[in-house]
Amino acid sequence: MSAESARRTLQEIETLARSSSYDADVLTRMIENPSSSSDSQMSQLMNRKTEINKMGNDLAMLENERDTPTPWEREAVDKVHPLLKEAAEDTSNAIRHFDENRNFLWARQYRNNAKGVAHDSQRIASTLGDYLKYEKLRDREARIESEMPEIAKTN
Numbered sequence: 001m002s003a004e005s006a007r008r009t010l011q012e013i014e015t016l017a018r019s020s021s022y023d024a025d026v027l028t029r030m031i032e033n034p035s036s037s038s039d040s041q042m043s044q045l046m047n048r049k050t051e052i053n054k055m056g057n058d059l060a061m062l063e064n065e066r067d068t069p070t071p072w073e074r075e076a077v078d079k080v081h082p083l084l085k086e087a088a089e090d091t092s093n094a095i096r097h098f099d100e101n102r103n104f105l106w107a108r109q110y111r112n113n114a115k116g117v118a119h120d121s122q123r124i125a126s127t128l129g130d131y132l133k134y135e136k137l138r139d140r141e142a143r144i145e146s147e148m149p150e151i152a153k154t155n
Contacts (some may be wrong), residue, residue: 003070003073005006005136006062006065006069006070006073007010007073007132009058009061009062010062010073010076010077010128010132011128011130011132013058013080013124013128014057014123014124014125014128014129015057015123016051016055016131017055017056017121017122017124017128018121018122018125019051019118020048020051020052020087020117020121021117021118021121021122021125022118023044023047023048023051024044024092024114024115024117024118024121025042025118026044026080026113027041027044027048027114027117027118028111028114028118030044031106031110031111031114032111034106036107038098038102040108041098041105042098045091045095045098046095047137048094049091049092050090052084052087052088052091052117052121053088053125054082055084055087056088059080059081059084061105062077063077064080070135071085072134072135072138073131075084075090075131076127076131077126079127079131080124080127080128081122082122083119083123083127084120084124085117086116086120087117087120087121088118088150090113090114090116090117091113091117093109093113093115094113094114097109097113098110099109146149
């Protein structure tokens with residue numbers, strides 16, 4: 001895997017995390033609304049599970065390529081891994097609560113799990129966003145530095 005491919009994968013994870021955070025917020029609002037259907041909630045939960053599994057698979061692929069990604073990419077993967085694990089646990093707990101307590105979908109723990117998925121996903125997106133911005137600035141800095149000798153020659 002090339003460094004560019006690793007960067008694209010991190011960007012995809014960031015985008016997926018932002019989407020998952022937004023959708024988990026929607027799920028939380030559904031849970032708080034007594035008129036929302038349980039089928040809609042289950043659909044949202046399964047979508048969160050799918051997105052989190054996709055992020056996990058992408059992250060595992062990057063972790064398996066420890067020699068290829070740049071140091072900042074390895075650091076980003078290391079920071080995101082525990083956050084993704086928390087999001088997966090919250091999602092699993094919400095699904096388990098849903099399956100075991102269909103008559104108590106208003107329970108605080110269920111709502112907290114959904115909020116946890118939103119929070120964890122937002123932290124993943126924010127963390128990766130910061131790393132990607134930093135790398136973009138480093139690329140720009142390197143490009144400017146490489147142009148500096150040419151600027152000095154013209155003066």
